[in-house]
Amino acid sequence: MMRSTMNTKAKKWERAAAVLLAILLWQLCATALGNRLLLASPAAVFQRLCQLSAEKEFYASVLFSFRRIVTGFLLGILGGTLLAVPASRFRWAEILLWPYLTIVKTTPVVSFIILCMIWLEAKNLSVFISFLMVLPIIYTNMLEGIRRRDKKLLEMGQVFRLPPLRRLLFLSLPQLKPYLLSACSLSLGLSWKAGIAAEVIAIPTGSMGERLYEAKLYLSSADLFAWTVVLIAMSILFEKLFLWLIHGLYGRLERF
Amino acid sequence: MDIIVSNLCKSYDGKAVLTDFNATFPAGKTTCLLGRSGCGKTTLLHILMGLVKADSGEISGIPRKISAVFQENRLCTGLSVGRNAALACPGRLSPLEIIAHLEEVGLAGKELLHRPIDTLSGGMQRRIAIIRAVLAEGDLLLLDEPFQGLDPRTRLQTMAYLQAHTRNKTLIMVTHSREEAELMGGSYIEMQ
Known part of the structure; x- marks a missing residue:
């Protein structure tokens, strides 16, 4: 136990050192190039980030994108799980779903973004795109998890005539935990990347994607880097928060 | 109501496990099923x-x-010990009630209640499985070698617990030990 805590601490320090080294390398490259348009230095990006965070519009943009991407992500979890249930039970359902999910998995995200721009309002595009990216990952993992549930435990529930809700909460959900956690970890970052890509292409007013697009348009690499830093921070923070919530909910379920 | 089994047959891949098996399990009594391995006791259960x-x-x-x-x-x-023990219980149980059951089978209830079940030894887990069956309040208890993996002292303690909480219930218990069958009382059937 103590060794594992020490290992975790050591890993954190190692990672922090690697990040510092990367920033140092970035600073060296920026100094060597000597052109703010081509590559802004970390100091310039930090300065710009401080300026941005003093603006009201900054928070509005972050909230705009956050709400939509998170909605798409949560819908993806719900949709993937709901589709995995009949697919695990009926072979015909799995076969019927197969072409759609294979298309979603293999088609480049840009193709979907351009196609969906015709059907959807720009402001809602990121919801749909992040939903699409999350859906097949959750579906595949949950399908595998449902199929690999311990049959003997399910039989036990049958013999004791456990009510459906109790079977779901105490027999199925704990067994699905590793599959759900791994699917969420995989798809969280992806939903942010795809959602922002959709915003950069569709340019909905007031979004983080629009701010990134403007940065590119005005050749402001400091802005581009600053918004990218915000994007990474939001993605990591949401991932931590979401996984913490999932662990918390499971903890309540597992304890008496 | 007695449980009556008539002319029961079961075979797996052409190999007969039960052939014209007949038995009556009296209501509210304990019946032990004895017999060599593979004679169909578990299949019957x-x-x-x-x-x-x-x-x-x-x-x-x-x-x-x-x-x-x-x-x-x-x-x-x-899931924790408490969750597992109360899993099939039809009503809501307080932690104190679960602790009382744990202590009756020789487990330090308060310490164990919130512990994940997989951190317990085989014998401890066996006793939790027995508590779960008792708390489920079934009218019929089907027990497949319930005391396996328990040391003689714990076995007697767990037997006493089971007997105390299943009075007037129908028990059908599979065992290899005639001594266990005698200690549980009631009748026994030798399966061939």
Whole structure:
């Protein structure tokens, strides 16, 4: 136990050192190039980030994108799980779903973004795109998890005539935990990347994607880097928060 | 109501496990099933549980509410001891009530209540499986070698617990030990 805590601490320090080294390398490259348009230095990006965070519009943009991407992500979890249930039970359902999910998995995200721009309002595009990216990952993992549930435990529930809700909460959900956690970890970052890509292409007013697009348009690499830093921070923070919530909910379920 | 099994047959891949098996299990009494390995004791329990379909024969008098201790513990890994013990209980139980049951089978209840079930030894897990069956309040208890893996002292303690909490209930217990069958009281059937 103590060794594992020490290992975790050591890993954190190692990672922090690697990040510092990367920033140092970035600073060296920026100094060597000597052109703010081509590559802004970390100091310039930090300065710009401080300026941005003093603006009201900054928070509005972050909230705009956050709400939509998170909605798409949560819908993806719900949709993937709901589709995995009949697919695990009926072979015909799995076969019927197969072409759609294979298309979603293999088609480049840009193709979907351009196609969906015709059907959807720009402001809602990121919801749909992040939903699409999350859906097949959750579906595949949950399908595998449902199929690999311990049959003997399910039989036990049958013999004791456990009510459906109790079977779901105490027999199925704990067994699905590793599959759900791994699917969420995989798809969280992806939903942010795809959602922002959709915003950069569709340019909905007031979004983080629009701010990134403007940065590119005005050749402001400091802005581009600053918004990218915000994007990474939001993605990591949401991932931590979401996984913490999932662990918390499971903890309540597992304890008496 | 007595449970009556008539002319029960079951075979797996052409190999007969039960052939024209007949038995009466009196209501509210304990009946032990004895016999060598592979004579169909567990198969009979599984048929009574509704997990396996008999090839032919009839069974009557099976109540709706069944409790069971399986050959394996079949506990939910990841869940705490308390959650597992109360899993099949129809009502809500307080932690103190669960602790009392744990202590009756020789487990330090307060310390164990919130511990994940997979951190317990085999014998401890066995006792949790027995508590789960008792708390399920079934009218019929089907027990497949319930005391396996328990040391003699704990075995006696757990037997006393089981007897105290299953008075006037129908018990059908599979065992290899005639001594266990005698200690549990009631009648026994030698399966061939």
